[in-house]
Amino acid sequence: MAAISTLGRALPGNGRGRLVVFLGALTIAFGVAAAWLHGQAGDLAGAASARNDALTDNARTAEVKGQITTAVNTAFSYNYADVAKTEKAAQEVLTGKAVQQYNELFALVRKQAPAQKQVLTTTVTDSAVKSLTADDARLLIFADQRNIRTDKNETSYSAAVFAVNAVHADGAWKISNIDTLTEK
Known part of the structure; x- marks a missing residue:
């Protein structure tokens, strides 16, 4: 909660606007992290299946x-x-x-x-x-x-x-x- 309060004071505009901007940034950060993790998992699965010639x-x-x-x-x-x-x-x-x-x-x-x-x-x-x-x-x-x-x-x-x-x-x-x- 302290991080949100500190970030809220650093963002311009009223409290509600700052919260919307913060949540939007947090959503983007989670989306990027999820996409990166999905790519890593896909690479591992792809590497395993790429080594199995029975599939290809x-x-x-x-x-x-x-x-x-x-x-x-x-x-x-x-x-x-x-x-x-x-x-x-x-x-x-x-x-x-x-x-x-x-x-x-x-x-x-x-x-x-x-x-x-x-x-x-x-x-x-x-x-x-x-x-x-x-x-x-x-x-x-x-x-x-x-x-x-x-x-x-x-x-x-x-x-x-x-x-x-x-x-x-x-x-x-x-x-x-x-x-x-x-x-x-």
């Missing part, structure tokens, strides 16, 4: 989706008669931490698939690229799985949703991390 590069986004779809279909489909073939093919589309994760997941398959005569077919039905840079991507994967147990002549169907990280290496996108989206 349709060709690269389609490339990573296509290659990772093929990788998932390959790595997560197997036939009990030749699980080694699936493991070998998976190693070509996986890298880094994903190799260890896959080997841990596939250990159970090696044990159960031949005994139960299982054939699992995984088909990616859709995927979304959350983030994409020159050499890294994160995708959300939606897949249908058909599991046939030929020992009991049973077929079951299920859906799977998980995320993967991918890296671009040696001219191809490879899965570098598998995130089953379970709480840890």
Whole structure:
């Protein structure tokens, strides 16, 4: 209040006129500050989105989706008669931490698939690229799985949703991390 009184005495005219001028100046000051802050926030948001090629590069986004779809279909489909073939093919589309994760997941398959005569077919039905840079991507994967147990002549169907990280290496996108989206 003291600042308003001091400013009011410095402005010419009657008290009411001085208050109007002061409030107008204050409004302009707030408007300029708000515009500047909005610009700063926009720059930060713009910088983040500018680093995400998934928002701007349709060709690269389609490339990573296509290659990772093929990788998932390959790595997560197997036939009990030749699980080694699936493991070998998976190693070509996986890298880094994903190799260890896959080997841990596939250990159970090696044990159960031949005994139960299982054939699992995984088909990616859709995927979304959350983030994409020159050499890294994160995708959300939606897949249908058909599991046939030929020992009991049973077929079951299920859906799977998980995320993967991918890296671009040696001219191809490879899965570098598998995130089953379970709480840890």
